[in-house]
Amino acid sequence: MATAVELPAGGETEVVILLGDAAGPEEAAALIARYRDSDPDAVLAEVREQWEGLLGTIQVKTPDRSIDIMLNGWLLYQTIACRLWARSGFYQASGAYGFRDQLQDGMALTAIRPTLTREHLVRAAGRQFAEGDVQHWWLPHSGQGVRTTISDDRVWLAFCVAHYLETTGDASVLDEDAPFLEGPALKEGEDASFFAPTVSDRKASVYEHCALGLDASLARGAHGLPLIGGGDWNDGMNRVGEGGKGESVWLAWLSHMSLTAFATVAKSRGEAARAKKWRDEASALLKALEREAWDGGWYRRAWFDDGTPIGSASSDECRIDSIAQSWAVMSGAADPERATRAMAAVERELIRVDDGLALLFTPPFDRTDHDPGYIKGYPPGIRENGGQYTHAAAWSVIALARLGEGAKAASLFWMLNPINHARSRSDLRRYKVEPYVVVADVYSAADHVGRGGWTWYTGSAGWLYRAGLEEILGLRLTASALHLDPCIPESWPGFEITLRRNSTRFDIRVDNPGHVAKGIASARIDGIEVAARPLRFDLAEDGKSHEILVVMG
Numbered sequence: 001m002a003t004a005v006e007l008p009a010g011g012e013t014e015v016v017i018l019l020g021d022a023a024g025p026e027e028a029a030a031l032i033a034r035y036r037d038s039d040p041d042a043v044l045a046e047v048r049e050q051w052e053g054l055l056g057t058i059q060v061k062t063p064d065r066s067i068d069i070m071l072n073g074w075l076l077y078q079t080i081a082c083r084l085w086a087r088s089g090f091y092q093a094s095g096a097y098g099f100r101d102q103l104q105d106g107m108a109l110t111a112i113r114p115t116l117t118r119e120h121l122v123r124a125a126g127r128q129f130a131e132g133d134v135q136h137w138w139l140p141h142s143g144q145g146v147r148t149t150i151s152d153d154r155v156w157l158a159f160c161v162a163h164y165l166e167t168t169g170d171a172s173v174l175d176e177d178a179p180f181l182e183g184p185a186l187k188e189g190e191d192a193s194f195f196a197p198t199v200s201d202r203k204a205s206v207y208e209h210c211a212l213g214l215d216a217s218l219a220r221g222a223h224g225l226p227l228i229g230g231g232d233w234n235d236g237m238n239r240v241g242e243g244g245k246g247e248s249v250w251l252a253w254l255s256h257m258s259l260t261a262f263a264t265v266a267k268s269r270g271e272a273a274r275a276k277k278w279r280d281e282a283s284a285l286l287k288a289l290e291r292e293a294w295d296g297g298w299y300r301r302a303w304f305d306d307g308t309p310i311g312s313a314s315s316d317e318c319r320i321d322s323i324a325q326s327w328a329v330m331s332g333a334a335d336p337e338r339a340t341r342a343m344a345a346v347e348r349e350l351i352r353v354d355d356g357l358a359l360l361f362t363p364p365f366d367r368t369d370h371d372p373g374y375i376k377g378y379p380p381g382i383r384e385n386g387g388q389y390t391h392a393a394a395w396s397v398i399a400l401a402r403l404g405e406g407a408k409a410a411s412l413f414w415m416l417n418p419i420n421h422a423r424s425r426s427d428l429r430r431y432k433v434e435p436y437v438v439v440a441d442v443y444s445a446a447d448h449v450g451r452g453g454w455t456w457y458t459g460s461a462g463w464l465y466r467a468g469l470e471e472i473l474g475l476r477l478t479a480s481a482l483h484l485d486p487c488i489p490e491s492w493p494g495f496e497i498t499l500r501r502n503s504t505r506f507d508i509r510v511d512n513p514g515h516v517a518k519g520i521a522s523a524r525i526d527g528i529e530v531a532a533r534p535l536r537f538d539l540a541e542d543g544k545s546h547e548i549l550v551v552m553g
Contacts (some may be wrong), residue, residue: 016040054080057112060473062495064410066419067468075465076112078437079105082456084116089456096145098137099124099153100233101459103160108462110167111477117164118173124157125178125209130200132216135181136192144196147186149230150238152251154217155258158210162261169479174207174265191230191238207265211274214262217255218281221247221303224288226255228302233323236375236384243305249293250301253327253334256285260333286333294338298345299324301361304370311361317368320349321361323392329399343399347408351396355449356415357442358393362386381445383453388442390416390460394467401471406517407489409472416464421452438464473497475508482506482537484523484550490515494552503543512552521553 001017018035022028035043055073062068082088083105087095103124106117127135127145134153138145165171183197204212219227226232228241228248240246259282266275293299301311301321311321325342328334334342350359364386365376378385393416401409414420422428422435433439433452440458443451470476474486475497488495490512497508514521523530525537525548537548 014040051077054113057500058469058475059498060469060495061497062473063492064414066417067410067413067472069419070417071465071468071473074436075438075461075468076108078456078461079108079465080116082437083459083461084109084120087457089454091454092457094137094139095141096137096139097123097127099127099134100156101137103156104459105462107160107163108465110164114164114168114170118168118170121157121161121164121173122176122178122206125176125206126181126199128157128178128180128209128213129183129197130180130202131185132212134213135197142196143199144194146192146194147183147197148192149186150232150235151217151227151229151241151248152232152254154213155251155255158214158262159254159258161206161210162258162265165265167476167478171268174205174269176206177203178206178209179203191242207269210262211266214259214278220288221245222307223247223292223303224284225249225292225303226251226285231373232302234375234384236373236378237302237310238373238375239371240302240304240310240373245305245307247303248301249289249299249311249324250321250327252285252289252293253324253331256282256289256333257331259285289328289333290335290338293324298342299328299334299338304372306370308370310372317363317365318361318372318386319363320345322346322350322359322396326392326395326399329402330395332402339399340403343396343403343405346396346399351412351415352444353415355444356421357388357444357450358390358396358412358415359386359444360384360389360392379445381448382443383441387444387453390438390440390442391458391463394460394463397464397467398471401467401487404487404518406472406487407491409467409487410489410492413464413468413472416460418452421450437461475499477539480539482539482548484508484510484535484537484548485518485520486510486550486552487518488512488552490517501539501541504539504541505545506537506539506548507545508548508550510550510552514553516552519552520550522551524549 005013007013020031022031055076060068060071084102102120106120110117127138132154135145136148136150136153180200180202181197182200183195186193221227225247228246231238232248232251259278263275263278295312298320300309301324303309310318311324313319325346328342329339350362364380365372366380375384381387397409397412400412418435418438421431430450431452433455437456438458438461439452439455440460441453443453472487473495474484476483492512494511499506520535523535526546530537
């Protein structure tokens, strides 16, 4: 695009370039006509107002300015603009939905803009096959996508729906109808197939889609744990269970949480038999986890088809994997002493403070005779293969906070915060990527230590937002209440949060005179003492401003 501009000395002009997208020529012409005669400043103000409505719902002020900047806009902007709307970034341009991916992103928005979350829950339910498996990812315009044997996809819908129910109280989503997909089943020995399925005339409620996914996930291996199939959260471990016998410890924790949560949902709908079945499955999983998965100092990660463990002290490569430890804590189900020891092992073995890295596992896969999958195709220390995978590191922040380790949780958040990778010229030249959006991975390979990899298009943004707001600052919203349970560094004198709920405003101040990491000594709303513990405030939307004062101790 070019134009000639003549400027007198000291003069100025404004050039407006319109870039747009429309379904066809008529829509494009209408869009051009609309904006050709618009006031650009007014249009920009409208856009800013829209983002302020989304990003300004919750604003925080802490002793760490870098946390404030990320929690007050950038993390949610990355999640909404890149992950949910564009589904595209500099390193990923497909425009596809990932089944598990945008479900997790939506969890970060449930308290902010529940309509976006609800819309996607129903959308995702409609990408399930009648057999209970799903499209691992799909292109919305054509419906084409990939059918796989990846195991955790079947569990995430129920997990995320349960979170939505707890946060919003909107049980009507369970009765929304969504169709099934029809298409050829995977052949013997086939782990993935790309095709355009048929959308069936058969429909079921979101609740039944969740139930079908859970029931389709109940196959267990020799250790009583879920089969890993063509990979679990770590797609790169796609050959660990290609023979149909490999098992996943991490998936067992996720499954335990999902089965337990949905047993409660089933009971509320009068389905006692279903609730009992899922509770029994969860109980059996927990027994198997503590009996089989504990390695003596941390939890193992998985087993190959032949029974060889991954993530064991006896392993030459991948001795310890972080997500089996963090989810042991996040599930709330693990033996408390073991969970504490497991996270201590993560700190000792995986968090490299001097390099500013929190590794996914160590050592990387390189020369092992067992083939874990395409993860081994990455050089050691790159991406999932023993580098930092920020998605997993955010879970470690959550786990540390839930253990009451406020200083360690905030320190790890600081380490993951992109702002802190650009505090000097040398830091920025090492990091090499944008210092205002979360990076998916950071290299630990000797020649590239600290170099950022894939940015923008990563689910790390949503999870890091939740880690900071819900776990460190301790703010959780449910349908009618505000819950506050901070876990902060002892050195912090306190922090502030402003919450808007439509026309109602809550100004929250948390003081920490005793320099503790956790614990509430007193709380007041509008001068009236609140005795409830855990701390809970009613969220009456009355169009007024309310002041909440909390003193830790």
